[in-house]
Amino acid sequence: MESWLEFAKGPLFRLTFAIMLLGLIRIFMLDIWGIYKAYRKAGDKNMPWKLVLSRGLEWFFPVNRVARNRPFYSTFSTLFHIGLLVVPIFLYAHVKQWEKSIGISWITLPFDWAYWLTISTIVFAIALLMGRMFNKSSSFLSRKQDYLWPILLLIPFITGFVCAHLNVNPTYYQFFMLMHVLSGNLIFILIPFTKIAHCVLMPLSQVVCTIAWKFPPETDEAVCSTLNKKGAAV
Amino acid sequence: MNRVQNTKIILWLITGFAAAVGLNRFIFGLGATTNLTDSTPWGLWIGFDVMGGVALAAGGFVMTAIFYIMKREEFHPLVKPAVLTAFLGYMAVILGLLFDLGLPWNIWHMIIFWNPHSPLFEVGWCVMLYSAVLLLEFSPVPLEKYSRYAKIRNFLMKFRFVFVLLGIMLSTLHQSSLGSLFLIMPFKLHPLWYSNILPIQFFLSAVALGLMMVAFESLASHWLYKRKPETSLVEKLGKTVVWVLSIYLIVKIIDILAAGEITIVLNGSWESFVFISEIFISIIFPIIIFSVPKMRRNIKAQWIGSFMVVFGMVFNRINVGGLTMLSITGDSYTPSWMEITISLGVVSAAALVFLFVIEHFNIWDLKPQDPESLPHTAPSFDYSSHAWLGTPDAASLTKFSLAFVLSFAVGMALMPEKKLHGKGIEEITVSRASGIERLLINGNKDDNLVEFPHKEHIARLGEDQCAQCHHLTLPRFIENSCWECHTNMYKPVDYFKHNWHASSSGANIKCDNCHVEGVQRESKSAKNCVDCHPKYDFNNARFIGSQKYFAISYTDAFHQLCVSCHFIKADELNKQNLTECKSCHKVKIHDQVAENLKWKTTLPHFNSVILPNIEKEKNQSEMSKDEKENINN
Known part of the structure; x- marks a missing residue:
């Protein structure tokens, strides 16, 4: 188990982390490239940039239109996101690992904060998952990956909590640590290729939506004729 | 896929792989990546x-x-x-x-x-x-x-x-x-x-x-x-x-x-x-x-x-x-695989730029075209993934960038860990000194040994003064030898062995047995050794830097111990030659070793190396009376 752990923390981590980092940069650049191409082809080049920006920023704030309709969901989601980002990045043990391998370190979470943030993330993730399962309109819209993602994200948080805060014997410790590292690696690989890519694509979403309405009115008919389905509904 | 696309994907794969190696070369240096x-x-x-x-x-x-x-x-x-x-x-x-x-x-x-x-x-x-x-x-x-x-x-x-x-x-x-x-x-x-x-x-x-x-x-x-x-x-x-x-x-x-x-x-x-x-x-x-x-x-x-x-x-x-x-x-x-990769990567990158330029500018009278990126090609699904990759030009960008990212990641994963952190100081596990009254200290076994008159030091310092040199820390030992903790010739070692303590195949101890509960687990918040090992005696021992859990190298341990004392004694006894290197390092090389060295000096690259003066071991019988007295003193 120790050598598996070494492998998962060393080569496997470098592989998955590089895929995540470059993969996110890649899809961001490809999106920008697509937007640029679409903008060049758009018939109406007057983009309401200010509106796009303000709408984009609106989505970053927890209190928005969704908060009015579904206050619990938006609060839980915000708190879940805070824990999801803050704990892995600022955890003392994680920062120490970075410092040991490449010599870079940054501020770390106090011990108690890390403890409560981890618990809150686990609780909110379960709450969100329940909400998705039992709310009719949510479950109607959900795909398989929407259920699998919260479960996958829970694994490193639970195993990490066991390793960092509970007193377990070395065999269990190593097992939980291996699960922690492997599930983390799996998440890294999947991020750029699944819906979690919204972590970098989010700021562009409003631009994409706006540009879609900027083509000439005949575009849909042209699409149909290209596909040999003249007269069909788009 | 056509020939041009396949070639380009291969070139992107090589370039991505080489980019990872190149990044490591600039972060960790030539020693970590080359065999130069x-x-x-x-x-x-x-x-x-x-x-x-x-x-x-x-x-x-x-x-x-x-x-x-x-x-x-x-x-x-x-x-x-x-x-x-x-x-x-x-x-x-x-x-x-x-x-x-x-x-x-x-x-x-x-x-x-x-x-x-x-x-x-x-x-x-x-x-x-x-x-x-x-x-x-x-x-x-x-x-x-x-x-x-x-x-x-x-x-x-x-x-x-x-x-x-x-x-x-x-x-x-x-x-x-x-x-x-x-x-x-x-x-x-x-x-x-x-x-x-x-x-x-x-x-x-x-x-x-x-x-x-x-x-x-x-x-x-x-x-x-x-x-x-x-x-x-x-x-x-x-x-x-x-x-x-x-x-x-x-x-x-x-x-x-x-x-x-x-x-x-x-x-x-x-x-x-x-x-x-x-x-x-x-x-x-x-x-x-x-x-x-x-x-x-x-x-x-x-x-x-x-x-x-x-x-x-x-x-x-x-x-x-x-x-x-x-x-x-x-x-x-022999060039390391990383050198070969970077060489290939530079060529591939140049080839990619060449292909880009000939496709986009008038190098030949008839511009060569990648058949899949022609503007009027019908958009198609990728057969392997059943995914729509976008319009032809966007589709090739998607494929090429994916090839680059994946091979870059594989390149990062394949970096040998030892190379990444540099070879650093050579790791030589020391061997214990031999002899009883007169110790032959030869940690790295290179026959450049130090002859240490142990019995005479006891006689000079006094029978009860072991702690002046020995730590007296390990249980079941009256006195512990240097090589037991200072196990490496030139490198400091972790004598506490955290991983061994926390391993199921080692001491098999839970975290909170040593670390204080509810506080960040680090060395500062851990218990002292004596709390678990009451037989360890730190009070009587010469102990430097115990809180760091590191034992300095074998060489440093001896130099710090012997040289500092020799300096004091040189002033006390007015014997200045006690502070000289040769007072301990009397180079004695056996005939066989000398023979080996002689053979080595015939190699061409050895001509530039200046060897130390080899003093052949003299038999006791050949020594003059003065020399014998000198050694005894």
């Missing part, structure tokens, strides 16, 4: 990327000379690709050089700090000036596409002839000055490759290589894009290259004969084998292929002939640039 040493500082990167890259770029000056000066108009279609290759070749050289330079950020120094006596100064300036000239020479081609740059383009076109002349001049100078670089190392280069006329040989071979590189590119683009082959032009190039190669061969033969080195050619050593195969591959076979008219016209023969010249001449540059120096220096150097 102080005696072999020039390896694959210099031999292949720099020397080979410059030679491959020779097509630029050869073709411009043929077209502009000799006015051979029929070669017009080959001039632009040749200049492009030259430009990209030089860019690759500069990139390769940046990897190889120990302090690459100082590359601008040669502009300000002149050293006109250095051949490298000439080489550096030639590369810089010629790259600039090539950029000016080539830039009208891409500028042609944009009407807003018409003024700049017209201005450049006006002075085109000046650039061409400057280019030919600088390139001629540079090709030969790479040869003169090696004139200053007659004792390092193997005699078969060393010659007083090395600059002339380099220039001649560069002309031949330049011609054949242009031919090779024409053939490769014909294969890749299914263009109409330029058979007649390649045939004419082949005809010319026969003459150049013949002159080169004659010069080489005369040089070997005049230097009286014909016996070395035939002596059957690996160098002679390399030399003969180089001559056959780069000169004799191509001469045969291109002098028979029927073969010269055959496209397959053209492929083989041009590839042989390109391969053979680059092989020659690798031989001169370092490979044949190994027989003189006696080093064993």
Whole structure:
């Protein structure tokens, strides 16, 4: 188990982390490239940039239109996101690992904060998952990956909590640590290729939506004729 | 997928892989990525990327000379690709050089700090000036596409002839000055490759290589894009290259004969084998292929002939640039896989830029096109993933960037951990001292030992003074020996062994047994050793830096202990020779070891090493009375 752990923390981590980092940069650049191409082809080049920006920023704030309709969901989601980002990045043990391998370190979470943030993330993730399962309109819209993602994200948080805060014997410790590292690696690989890519694509979403309405009115008919389905509904 | 797309994906994969290795080279340094040493500082990167890259770029000056000066108009279609290759070749050289330079950020120094006596100064300036000239020479081609740059383009076109002349001049100078670089190392280069006329040989071979590189590119683009082959032009190039190669061969033969080195050619050593195969591959076979008219016209023969010249001449540059120096220096150097990757990566990146430029600008009269990225191709699904990758141009971007990202990640994963953190200090586990009354301390077993009169130290210091030297910490030992904790000759070691304590196969202890509960788990918040090991006696022991859980190296431990005491005693007893190194390090080497060293000194690379004075061990009986007394005192 120790050598598996070494492998998962060393080569496997470098592989998955590089895929995540470059993969996110890649899809961001490809999106920008697509937007640029679409903008060049758009018939109406007057983009309401200010509106796009303000709408984009609106989505970053927890209190928005969704908060009015579904206050619990938006609060839980915000708190879940805070824990999801803050704990892995600022955890003392994680920062120490970075410092040991490449010599870079940054501020770390106090011990108690890390403890409560981890618990809150686990609780909110379960709450969100329940909400998705039992709310009719949510479950109607959900795909398989929407259920699998919260479960996958829970694994490193639970195993990490066991390793960092509970007193377990070395065999269990190593097992939980291996699960922690492997599930983390799996998440890294999947991020750029699944819906979690919204972590970098989010700021562009409003631009994409706006540009879609900027083509000439005949575009849909042209699409149909290209596909040999003249007269069909788009 | 078609041929162009497949080739490009392979090139992107190699480039991505090399980018990961390159990143590590710049973060962790040359030691972590290469097998270069102080005696072999020039390896694959210099031999292949720099020397080979410059030679491959020779097509630029050869073709411009043929077209502009000799006015051979029929070669017009080959001039632009040749200049492009030259430009990209030089860019690759500069990139390769940046990897190889120990302090690459100082590359601008040669502009300000002149050293006109250095051949490298000439080489550096030639590369810089010629790259600039090539950029000016080539830039009208891409500028042609944009009407807003018409003024700049017209201005450049006006002075085109000046650039061409400057280019030919600088390139001629540079090709030969790479040869003169090696004139200053007659004792390092193997005699078969060393010659007083090395600059002339380099220039001649560069002309031949330049011609054949242009031919090779024409053939490769014909294969890749299914263009109409330029058979007649390649045939004419082949005809010319026969003459150049013949002159080169004659010069080489005369040089070997005049230097009286014909016996070395035939002596059957690996160098002679390399030399003969180089001559056959780069000169004799191509001469045969291109002098028979029927073969010269055959496209397959053209492929083989041009590839042989390109391969053979680059092989020659690798031989001169370092490979044949190994027989003189006696080093064993094999390029690490990371060096090979970076060399391939530089070539792939240059090839990708080449393909991009020929697809987007008017290099040939008929622009070659990637059939899948034509604007009117119907959008299609990717068969392997059943995913729609977007419009044709977006689809290739998606594929290529994915190839780059994946191979970059694999490159990061394959980095050997030890290389990543540097080899650092050599790890030598020490062996314990032998003897009872008189200890022979020889931790790394190199027979440069220290003879330590233990019994006499006890007699001088007193029987109850063990703790002056010994830590007296380990249980079940009356006194513990140095090697038990200071286990490494030159490196500090973790004598606490955290991983062993926390491992199920070791002590199998839970975290909170040592760490305080509810606080960050780190060494500061952990319990002391004595809390679990009450028999450990720290109070009576000489103990330095116990809180760090590190035992200093075996060498440091002895030096700190013995030297500090010897300094005090030297003043007390007024015996200044106690502070000298030789008071403990009485080098005694056994006959067998001396014999081994004698054999080693016959190796050529040992000539530069100054060995310490070997004092042969004298038998006790041979010692004079004074000497015996000296030792006893």
